[in-house]
Amino acid sequence: MESKTEYQYEADVVIVGAGNAAMCAALAAQEQGARVIVLEKSPEKERGGNTTYTHGSIRFAYNGTPDIQAIIPDLAEEDLQVTDFGSYSEEQYYEDLCRMTNYKTDPELASILTGESFETMKWLTKHHIQFIPIYGRQAFKINGIFKFWGGMILESVGGGHGLVEALHNEASSQGVRILYGTMAIELLHGDEGIQGVRVKEKGRSKTIRAKAVVMASGGFHANVEMRTKYLGPKWDVVHTRGSRYNTGEGIQMALDIGALSAGNWSMAHAVTGDRYLPDFQEGFQRLSYPFGILVNSDGKRFLDEGADFRNYTYAKYGRLILEQKDNFAWQVFDGKVSHLLREEYKGKQVTKVKANSLEELADKMEGVDKEKFLEEMVRYNEAIDDVVPFNPNEKDGRGTKGIDVPKTNWANCIDTAPFEAYAVTCGITFTFGGLKINERAEVQNTMYQKINGLYAAGEAAGGLFYDNYPGGAGLMAGAVFGKIAGEQAAHYVKAELTAKV
Ligand SMILES: Cc1cc2nc3c(=O)[nH]c(=O)nc-3n(C[C@H](O)[C@H](O)[C@H](O)COP(=O)(O)OP(=O)(O)OC[C@H]3O[C@@H](n4cnc5c(N)ncnc54)[C@H](O)[C@@H]3O)c2cc1C
16 A cells, blocks of 8 residues: 655656666666656765776677677777777676686576676667777787787776766756755655655655666765674775765665665675775776785785786785785886886876885885895795796786795796885775665565565675676676666556556
8 A cells, every 4th residue: 555655756767876877777767768767865076976986997798899899880990900809708708707706696697797798788889878998908019919808898988987977968868857965765665566765855855756766876885884794894994995975775775675685795896006095086996916916014925916817806806905914015016017007006196115126115115024025025036937928918827836825927027127116905896795686687575576666786786796806897787787677667667557547
C-alpha cells in the first residue's frame, strides 16, 4: 500500500549520484522514454564524483584497429601508420578480471562487463562522448611504433573532467533534470517496491515520488568510519583520493531496506602516491615504479615492482605501502629511465630528492636507514640479469636472480647519475564492497529476490572487484551497468504503468 507522503517532485526514475554510472543510467532511462531526475549531493562545480578525478582511461574488448576506428572515426592516417593497437578479446578481458581478483569475481557480472564493453563504448560515442588513444602513458614509441600494452588503450577527451562535462551536456540536451546540493537520505518503499526517495535539498527535507531508483552514489572511500569498520586498522589515516562525497550512505540506504551486500568489503583500490599531498587533490599518484624500485624505512625492497604492467599491480600496491612502518616508502630511479617517468613526476607539488650518487641520495631520503639502503642497492644491482634486453612496451623478462624480493620485468641496475627518489604513501581510490545486483542490475534482498524498482551500478554495486583490479575497468563497469540499470528501470516503470491502466 502507498504511504500518504506529500511529494515535492515526481519522476519515473530517480538516479542517485551524477558520476559516470549515474549519467549513463540517466541517458539510458531517458532514451527509453522515462522522466528522469538525477540527485547530486555536491554543488554543481564539484559534480561528477570520482569520475571527475580519472584520466578517463577505459578498458574494453576490441578486435584490432577497425574496432578502434568505429569508436574514433577521425583517427589520422599518419597516427594509424605508427600505432599498433593490438587486440583485446572478451576472453582476455574476462581472464584478466579473474586473474586480478584471484578468481573471485562474480562470473555473471564479469561476463556482462566484458561482453557488453565494446557495444557500450559505441553507445557512448553515439551520445557524443569522445575518446583518444593514450599515447605516452599506455604505449611508448619503440623503433618508430607505438605499441599498446595491457588492454587499456583509450581515454575520454579532456580526461575525467571532459567525460563528466560531455555526459552532463548530453543529459541536459536530452532533458534530464539534475538537482545539485541534493542528498538522498532514505529510500521510500512498500510491499510493492520502491515509492520514491527522501532527500535533503539545501538543508530542507523533501520527497520525490518515483517507482524506480538507480543507486549510483559511489562507494565509501571518503567515510573514515566505514573505512575503519570494513577495511580495518590504519585505513582511517590513509591519504584519500578522488571525491570527498563518496561516503557510502547510498549503499547504507539500500541495506536499510533489506538489500543484500556483495563483494570485497575489506579491500579497496589503493595506489602509491605523493606522501605529503593533501587529501582529495588531483595528481597524487606516482605510477612509474615498474622502471625503478621501492624501499621502506629499513632501506629494503618489499614488493615486485615489475610483476606485471602497472595497470595490473597499481591498485594493490598502495595497500603494501600501508603495511610498511609509518606508511611510507621511496621510489628510486636513475638517469637511464628518468625519461620514462609519467607526467605526474614533473609537477610542482612533488616530494622529490635528486643526487649525483646513491650515498648523497640516501642522505636526502628522509626516514630511511642509509647503510641498509646502500647494502640493498648493492644486492639489487648484482642480482640483475642484464643479458635480457630492456623493453618498456612488453613484459621483457629482464628480472633479478637470487634475491628474496624478486623483480620480474624491467629490472635495470640503478647506477647512473642523476639519481632521483620520490616519497610515497598509500592513497585509497575507491572501495570494492557494495550492493548485490543481478544481470539486470536489479538490487537483490537478503532472500535473494529483487527489490522491485531498485537498481545499482558503478562503485555502489559489489561483486566485480576483489583484492585487485585491472585499470580502466571502473569506468567501463559504471557505463555497462549504468546503461543496463537505466534501461531496466525505465522498462520496469513502463510495465508498472501499463499494468495499472
Ligand atoms: C584519482 C582517480 C583516478 C581514477 N582513474 C580511473 C581511470 O582512469 N579509469 C577508470 O576506469 N577508473 C578510474 N578511477 C575509478 C573511477 O573513478 C570509478 O570507478 C568510477 O568513476 C566510479 O563511478 P561511479 O559513477 O560509480 O561513482 P562516482 O563517479 O564517484 O559518482 C558517485 C556520485 O554520487 C554522489 N553521491 C554520493 N552519495 C550521494 C547521496 N546520498 N545523494 C546524492 N548524491 C550522492 C557523489 O557526490 C558522486 O558525485 C579513478 C578514481 C580516482 C579517484
